[in-house]
Every structure is written in structure tokens, then in C-alpha cells.
Amino acid sequence: MKLLIIAPEQIPVPPRAGGSVENVIHQITSRLPEGHRVTIVSLRRGYLPRKSVSGPVTNLRVPGGSKKRYLANALRRVKGLAFDLIQIDNRPGFAAAVRNAFPHTPIAVFMHSMTFASPPMTTRRKANADFRHADLIVGNSLSLQRSLMSRFPAHRSKIAYVHLGVDTAQFRPSGKRRRGGYRFLFAGRMIPRKGVPTLLRAFKIARKSVPSIRLSVAGGTGKAAYRAFLRRTARRLNVPVRFKGNLPRKRMPAFYRSGDCFVCPSQEHEAFGLVNVEAMASGLPVIASRNGGIPEIVKDGRNGFLVTRYGKPAAFAARMAELARSPELHRRLSEQARSDAERYFGWQLTAAKLMELYAERLKTASAGRRTK
Structure with a gap:
């Protein structure tokens, strides 16, 4: 053809x-x-x-x-x-x-x-x-x-x-045990519907029960005012967040390998959510909003968790704390995430x-x- x-x-x-x-x-x-x-x-x-x-x-x-x-x-x-x-x-x-x-x-x-x-x-x-x-x-x-x-x-x-x-050869688990606190990741466009403020508030709540957790956020925005708003929100909440900016595509595999779990707190319809399969291929469990096409990728309790009340930071915080506290749960979801990415999303x-x-x-x- x-x-x-x-x-x-x-x-x-x-x-x-x-x-x-x-x-x-x-x-x-x-x-x-x-x-x-x-x-x-x-x-x-x-x-x-x-x-x-x-x-x-x-x-x-x-x-x-x-x-x-x-x-x-x-x-x-x-x-x-x-x-x-x-x-x-x-x-x-x-x-x-x-x-x-x-x-x-x-x-x-x-x-x-x-x-x-x-x-x-x-x-x-x-x-x-x-x-x-x-x-x-x-x-x-x-x-x-x-x-x-x-x-x-x-x-x-x-x-x-x-x-x-997803390119499962490029996006792959690190194979090494990470040092430091349990790190959550977000990647995507810095626009309101992606739900980063909800994630920041969820992170603050989760830190009350697991103080060692960390958060890294990657993504760009065409509006400097919104980027400044997110940084102000993180400072006001007094949470340790690394804002990585808009990373080149070639650096994204390393970004996923720098964390333990990916969070996708989309607040509006997400048609597919390519970042979720990239994270899964990298061996990361995914905590994501139960909306749009996301449930076609993330299977609740199998390779991650789906959050039904995704407008509520506490709903994300509960799953974040649960994963950070349970190495065995993390291992099981992580291995299944990689397996599902290889089997269904090449x-x-x-x-x-x-x-x-x-x-x-x-x-x-x-x-x-x-x-x-």
C-alpha cells in the first residue's frame, strides 16, 4: 500500500x-x-x-x-x-x-x-x-x-x-534498585485539565503518612503564568517538588527510570494517555483517573490503580501512600505493568x-x- x-x-x-x-x-x-x-x-x-x-x-x-x-x-x-x-x-x-x-x-x-x-x-x-x-x-x-x-x-x-x-526497548525498567525516598512522577502538558494542582495537594496529604516520598514533574506550557502558578502552589503547600521543565523526547526514558510510580490525575476526558503506557513499559505502576481511554490501559489492582473520585486529592493520596508503604504490592504491580505493556501496546x-x-x-x- x-x-x-x-x-x-x-x-x-x-x-x-x-x-x-x-x-x-x-x-x-x-x-x-x-x-x-x-x-x-x-x-x-x-x-x-x-x-x-x-x-x-x-x-x-x-x-x-x-x-x-x-x-x-x-x-x-x-x-x-x-x-x-x-x-x-x-x-x-x-x-x-x-x-x-x-x-x-x-x-x-x-x-x-x-x-x-x-x-x-x-x-x-x-x-x-x-x-x-x-x-x-x-x-x-x-x-x-x-x-x-x-x-x-x-x-x-x-x-x-x-x-x-510504546517502544518497549527504549522505555524499560532500570534493573537497578533506586536509592532515596519513594518517588512519584508526572509527565504531560502543563495545562489545567491535566490535574497537576490536584497531584500537588494529593502529594501533601500522602506525605503526612509517608514523609519520605518525593515528586518530579516534567512538561512544558505555553503560558508562563500557569507555570508560575504551579510553582507558587508547591511553595504554598510546602512540598518538595522537582519541576523538570519540557524534556526532550530522548530524555524521557531516563525520566521514567528515575521514579517508582507514575501518577496521571487528568481532570477531563483523556482519549488514550500515551504517558501511561510509557510509564508501564518502564516498570512503573500507574495511579490514574478513571476517565476516557485510561481504563483501557490501566487495570485497577493489576498494573496500577484507577481513581474514580479523581477531583479529590485525598483519593489519589490514599493510593500513593498505600504503594509507597508496600514494597511487595509495588513489585507485583510493577512487573505486571511491564508485562502488559509488552503484550498489548507495542x-x-x-x-x-x-x-x-x-x-x-x-x-x-x-x-x-x-x-x-
């Missing part, structure tokens, strides 16, 4: 830091089953060439400036080329222009969250119209598939899902399932054309 992937307009593929969508594109296409070829169009940055080729993967990078300009440059760059299927990542608003440029090529929109199918990014009416240009809509979790079906019932029959994955599995889904869609489309 010859596949074209159009990335969002913000970050190149592969990303240097951040860029979860762009990282997913890079990870999946690096593990395509034999016989497939892919062209990826993404934003151009000076530190990467305009074109690079690695085996079956060709990366084309074009100027941006705005969504409209980026998309025009992307379509101009691939004009005249033929593809079996086109994948648009997380930008349903691109679908009409792509359909106009490739009227006979099947289009899949790969959604990584509801963000770009919801206000304020778009309206339900506009997103519904955009999805009409897609032959397939793919979510990254069963939860996201159900959310898309609920919001856009006219497109139910063409909405599917494929779980994301990138090779994600790539294989996605290409199977596309092959089936192409087969169905071909059969439909023959009956007309």
Missing part, C-alpha cells in the same frame, strides 16, 4: 520535543509491515532537511505560517503523486481540501482526541461536514471511538479505533492493526465500486 500522511501544521516529523501526534506518526511509520510505503508531509524546520528517506518512509517538510498556508504547501508538494490511501492526523478541517485535491483516493482521519472536533476549535456542524469527506475515522481508543460516534452519529459506520503503543502491533484496518477499508471500497 502507498500511504500519504498529512501531519498537523505545528511540529515536524520526527519531533525534537513534545509533539505527541507527530511522535505517533513517526513511531507507527517506523514499524510498517513489509510491503507498505509511506510519504509523510509535515512542517519544515531549519534543523531538518526538506526531504529525507529512510527505507519505505519518505519525509517531506513544507513551510507553514498558518493552517491554510501549510495545507496549501503540503498539497502542492504531493501534487501529481498517486496514493492508495491518505491519512490526515488530528485535523478534520483539512479533509475538504484534501478531497478536492485527491477526489478518488480514500481518506482516513486519525483522531488523537476530541479537541479538533469540538469548540472552540470548531463547531459540531463544521466537524460533521468535514467528516463527510472521510471514508474512515480512526480513534486511538475505544473511548474516543464511542465519543466520536455519540457526537457524530451520521458517521457511526465508518468510525473505528486502534490503540497506540508499536509493531499498532502499525499492523492500522494497516489491516486500511486494507479492509480499501477492499470494501473496491467491492463497492465493482457493484456500481
Whole structure:
């Protein structure tokens, strides 16, 4: 299959830091089953060439400036080329222009969250119209598939899902016993819905029963005021927190290995939660909010804990203290977390399932054309 992937307009593929969508594109296409070829169009940055080729993967990078300009440059760059299927990542608003440029090529929109199918990014009416240009809509979790079906019932029959994955060779347990107090970790964007204030308050409560515990927080934010607010909150609570900032992707495996347990206190719908499988692959139990696609990854009492009352810091604190006090419980959950990551969430599995889904869609489309 010859596949074209159009990335969002913000970050190149592969990303240097951040860029979860762009990282997913890079990870999946690096593990395509034999016989497939892919062209990826993404934003151009000076530190990467305009074109690079690695085996079956060709990366084309074009100027941006705005969504409209980026998309025009992307379509101009691939004009005249033929593809079996086109994948648009997380930008349903691109679908009409792509359909106009490739009227006979099947289009899949790969959604990584509801963000770009919801206000304020778009309206339900506009997103519904955009999805009409897609032959397939793919979510990254069963939860996201159900959310898309609920919001856009006219497109139910063409909405599917494929779980994301993790590089289990890169993200792995340290194999060494850590010194110092039991350390909790958080990684993610520093935005209100990720729940870092809830984590800071939970950490303070847990320290009352286990004073030796520690906390490290990694992630960036485009708003300096919010970063300052989090630091002020930590000082006001008088808790020892290491704010690591926005770490380059290559440093994330070492970050996970620096801790004992990962906490994901998301306060709003989390479509998948890639950080959770990265933490699990690193041998960390996960304490996470019971929302969105998280329960598809974190199994309560098996590889971590799910917190139902995730708006309550005390609910997280209870599980944090329980894990920190019980080496045997930690060992059991840690080993199972690694095992589950290896078994269910490898990138090779994600790539294989996605290409199977596309092959089936192409087969169905071909059969439909023959009956007309």
C-alpha cells in the first residue's frame, strides 16, 4: 500500500520535543509491515532537511505560517503523486481540501482526541461536514471511538479505533534498585485539565503518612503564568517538588527510570494517555483517573490503580501512600505493568492493526465500486 500522511501544521516529523501526534506518526511509520510505503508531509524546520528517506518512509517538510498556508504547501508538494490511501492526523478541517485535491483516493482521519472536533476549535456542524469527506475515522481508543460516534452519529459506520503503543526497548525498567525516598512522577502538558494542582495537594496529604516520598514533574506550557502558578502552589503547600521543565523526547526514558510510580490525575476526558503506557513499559505502576481511554490501559489492582473520585486529592493520596508503604504490592504491580505493556501496546502491533484496518477499508471500497 502507498500511504500519504498529512501531519498537523505545528511540529515536524520526527519531533525534537513534545509533539505527541507527530511522535505517533513517526513511531507507527517506523514499524510498517513489509510491503507498505509511506510519504509523510509535515512542517519544515531549519534543523531538518526538506526531504529525507529512510527505507519505505519518505519525509517531506513544507513551510507553514498558518493552517491554510501549510495545507496549501503540503498539497502542492504531493501534487501529481498517486496514493492508495491518505491519512490526515488530528485535523478534520483539512479533509475538504484534501478531497478536492485527491477526489478518488480514500481518506482516513486519525483522531488523537476530541479537541479538533469540538469548540472552540470548531463547531459540531463544521466537524460533521468535514467528516463527510472521510471514508474512515480512526480513534486511538475505544473511548474516543464511542465519543466520536455519540457526537457524530451520521458517521457511526465508518468510525473505528486502534490503540497506540510504546517502544518497549527504549522505555524499560532500570534493573537497578533506586536509592532515596519513594518517588512519584508526572509527565504531560502543563495545562489545567491535566490535574497537576490536584497531584500537588494529593502529594501533601500522602506525605503526612509517608514523609519520605518525593515528586518530579516534567512538561512544558505555553503560558508562563500557569507555570508560575504551579510553582507558587508547591511553595504554598510546602512540598518538595522537582519541576523538570519540557524534556526532550530522548530524555524521557531516563525520566521514567528515575521514579517508582507514575501518577496521571487528568481532570477531563483523556482519549488514550500515551504517558501511561510509557510509564508501564518502564516498570512503573500507574495511579490514574478513571476517565476516557485510561481504563483501557490501566487495570485497577493489576498494573496500577484507577481513581474514580479523581477531583479529590485525598483519593489519589490514599493510593500513593498505600504503594509507597508496600514494597511487595509495588513489585507485583510493577512487573505486571511491564508485562502488559509488552503484550498489548507495542508499536509493531499498532502499525499492523492500522494497516489491516486500511486494507479492509480499501477492499470494501473496491467491492463497492465493482457493484456500481
